[in-house]
Amino acid sequence: MSRRGRIGLSEEQAELLELAGKYCRDKSPIETVRRLIDDELGHEPVVFAEMAELGWLGIAIPEGYGGAGLGLAEVVPVLEQMGRHLMGGPLLSTTLAAQALLAGGTDAQKSQVLPGLVAGKPATLALMEAHGDWDPGQIECHAERSRGALALRGTKSLVLDAKGAQWIVVSVDLDGSPALVLLDREAIETCKCRRETVIDETRRSYQLVLDGVSVSENALLDVSKASAAFQHIELAGSLLAVAEMCGGAVSCINYTVSYLNARKQFGRLIGSYQALKHPVVDAHVRIEQARSHLYAAAHTFENDEEGEIAVRMAKAHTGPAFAYTADRAIQFHGGFGFTYECDAQLYRRRALWCETQYGDALHHRRKLAALVL
Amino acid sequence: MGASVSRPSQAELDEYRADASAWFEENVPSPPDFMLPLTFMEVATDEQFHFLCDWQNKVYQAGYLGESWPKEYGGGGLHQAFQDIATDEMGKHNSPIMLNTIGLSWAGPLLLDMGTHEDCLRYISGILSAEDIWCQGFSEPENGSDLGNAQTRAVRDGDEWVINGTKAWTTHGTYAKYMILLARTIPDAPNKYAGLSFFLAPMNVPGIETVPIRKLTGEYGFTETFFTDARIPAACLMGEEGQGWAIAMRTLEYERSARGGQAGGYSITVPDAEEAIDLARRTRRGGRPAIEDPIVRDKLVEFLIENRGIQLCGARQRLAPLNQERPMSLDLSSKLMNTEFVRRINEFAISMQGAKGAYYRGEPQSVDGGIWQRAYLNAFSATIGGGTSQIQANIVAEHVLGLPKS
Numbered sequence: 001m002s003r004r005g006r007i008g009l010s011e012e013q014a015e016l017l018e019l020a021g022k023y024c025r026d027k028s029p030i031e032t033v034r035r036l037i038d039d040e041l042g043h044e045p046v047v048f049a050e051m052a053e054l055g056w057l058g059i060a061i062p063e064g065y066g067g068a069g070l071g072l073a074e075v076v077p078v079l080e081q082m083g084r085h086l087m088g089g090p091l092l093s094t095t096l097a098a099q100a101l102l103a104g105g106t107d108a109q110k111s112q113v114l115p116g117l118v119a120g121k122p123a124t125l126a127l128m129e130a131h132g133d134w135d136p137g138q139i140e141c142h143a144e145r146s147r148g149a150l151a152l153r154g155t156k157s158l159v160l161d162a163k164g165a166q167w168i169v170v171s172v173d174l175d176g177s178p179a180l181v182l183l184d185r186e187a188i189e190t191c192k193c194r195r196e197t198v199i200d201e202t203r204r205s206y207q208l209v210l211d212g213v214s215v216s217e218n219a220l221l222d223v224s225k226a227s228a229a230f231q232h233i234e235l236a237g238s239l240l241a242v243a244e245m246c247g248g249a250v251s252c253i254n255y256t257v258s259y260l261n262a263r264k265q266f267g268r269l270i271g272s273y274q275a276l277k278h279p280v281v282d283a284h285v286r287i288e289q290a291r292s293h294l295y296a297a298a299h300t301f302e303n304d305e306e307g308e309i310a311v312r313m314a315k316a317h318t319g320p321a322f323a324y325t326a327d328r329a330i331q332f333h334g335g336f337g338f339t340y341e342c343d344a345q346l347y348r349r350r351a352l353w354c355e356t357q358y359g360d361a362l363h364h365r366r367k368l369a370a371l372v373l
Numbered sequence: 374m375g376a377s378v379s380r381p382s383q384a385e386l387d388e389y390r391a392d393a394s395a396w397f398e399e400n401v402p403s404p405p406d407f408m409l410p411l412t413f414m415e416v417a418t419d420e421q422f423h424f425l426c427d428w429q430n431k432v433y434q435a436g437y438l439g440e441s442w443p444k445e446y447g448g449g450g451l452h453q454a455f456q457d458i459a460t461d462e463m464g465k466h467n468s469p470i471m472l473n474t475i476g477l478s479w480a481g482p483l484l485l486d487m488g489t490h491e492d493c494l495r496y497i498s499g500i501l502s503a504e505d506i507w508c509q510g511f512s513e514p515e516n517g518s519d520l521g522n523a524q525t526r527a528v529r530d531g532d533e534w535v536i537n538g539t540k541a542w543t544t545h546g547t548y549a550k551y552m553i554l555l556a557r558t559i560p561d562a563p564n565k566y567a568g569l570s571f572f573l574a575p576m577n578v579p580g581i582e583t584v585p586i587r588k589l590t591g592e593y594g595f596t597e598t599f600f601t602d603a604r605i606p607a608a609c610l611m612g613e614e615g616q617g618w619a620i621a622m623r624t625l626e627y628e629r630s631a632r633g634g635q636a637g638g639y640s641i642t643v644p645d646a647e648e649a650i651d652l653a654r655r656t657r658r659g660g661r662p663a664i665e666d667p668i669v670r671d672k673l674v675e676f677l678i679e680n681r682g683i684q685l686c687g688a689r690q691r692l693a694p695l696n697q698e699r700p701m702s703l704d705l706s707s708k709l710m711n712t713e714f715v716r717r718i719n720e721f722a723i724s725m726q727g728a729k730g731a732y733y734r735g736e737p738q739s740v741d742g743g744i745w746q747r748a749y750l751n752a753f754s755a756t757i758g759g760g761t762s763q764i765q766a767n768i769v770a771e772h773v774l775g776l777p778k779s
Binding site: 004005006007008009013014017018250253257260261269271272273274277278280281282284285288289290291292293295296313316317362365366368369372373 | 650653664667670671673674675677678679681682683684685686688689692694695698702703706709710763766767769770773774775776777778779
């Protein structure tokens, strides 16, 4: 492999970075973030509809399906800015569901579903199960063929934004191999769906019981592409998680810096103490490296092995860097940091959540060892 | 510098790269029978010194050094992109370092930036050809991180300045023809900074004595420099009297790569994660190559990730939309990132040697001639010199993040 990473920035990325920055700042001030934590749905459908109008749901979807025909690289700045303002909502889950279909769906499925996703119909992925293993091959949910239909059973967990989703792509074991199945609204409504209590309260996550659901065999994604699709989903999910984390970490640093510049103890601004300022610099430097990894991963995402290495490096680096940033943010806010009112906990919870998405640092480093050593 | 020259076409750059690649392939010298220094701060013997002077001059004459500096002073007059390519090819072909670092990367760009036309005519070409070696007289035995407190005195006497005092950590002190010197000319100035002035001082005048400092490695490479009524011409003052601090700060920006315009090439060969991986293939754990040990593998991957992150930060500096919020951030943090990484990877490389990590340079059984041990100890020259990492952290905290002064 080439040991050096490559970085670049498209005009569209630069424009979206600015546009999404303004939009998210406007739509997601911290009061809104906190109000939505107490809201059952957890996001504002109006905002999601506006994002669809802005074209953000179709950024990485080919023009033939109504999208802009760009790549995930151009979704990265949007997610970075959303992460920066701690936004939830189904843009992420819908984007990843679309990626699953693009990587593994049949032409009929793509034509049937993608234009709707571009227009703002939410969708999501159901990959995880009770065992919590990230390996996509570890699937206990089952699909059985019976007279042209697929009978599903088993339980999925950590299904992001399942409530309200028009489509859910579910991983199941079929004839001993992992496969993906597309559930439509009718099938989703026959599932038992329970909201889970998760550490990041800006997220809405659900447990989904598939028992008794039956779908047509046409709902099966292309089995010949299944393993490539699982790989693509993991990398796409990782890339977008890194984008969210970078955004979150930058605003977490800003939040901490403004406190260190305002709070006085022993007659001095606490930001003048090196015991506090040096760890903040540490966090900042690690996040600067994270952002470099992020935009390199975005830039090279489409190139198979180079992209995979870049994405895994980005995820392996950024998770712990964001965790450290937010962990120190709590500590450096002192007593206030221990309260629910201090925003540091929001960032720390977000960081913990992101680390559970598509593999933590250790998971990616293990994969990298096989790729680069 | 470069900025006024129009951006070359890709075809021109590709052609230049092909030529540079061929030239370095052909001309990079094979290793001599003595050990070459890994950094410009470790030149301790005459044979090392002459070898590296010759090599720098050869690279310059071939047109691969100072390419972006103005032609009228001896540079190539080309766009910066050409020099970047030459430097890149130098690295790819494992060229020895460019010796005259203080001239090429600190004093040279400073002269082009703030010096007079006459200064540039006089000094630039000698810097590039390594005919005139430069050194730096900033730190003093009692004033390291607190550079603004420098106490070396310069007193005007007719057409001369009379210098008295001691400078420490003078790299190339014994070889240098010129020194960029920070000295106090106005002892009763309203504050310590306002009393400092900046000189382009000749080293070959009576009253200057250089005494080699023995480093923690046991080797030499720096001197302590004593000034006893040393007289230098009045014209050696750079800028105005009392401007020394501002000029010194600008110099440090070049030294820390916080500002571009250097002549090119590199002055430190940094062992990267790649070499540590190679080492892991050659050292053993439990009867197997260390690279098969899962914990060693994980550490190596961590270093690779960090190595690449630092490299990418360098590349990201050019992407303005990604640096809008804190434009100085990457510039001001690059020294901190780089030097601490180098220190830690060398340390890890020693631990990978198992029991043989105990050997040092000179021991025939040592791994790679003990270069890792030596490189680790020498790595402190960069985490301490040019502003310690702790001072760098203060700079990032205050100038990038906007935190209050300590």
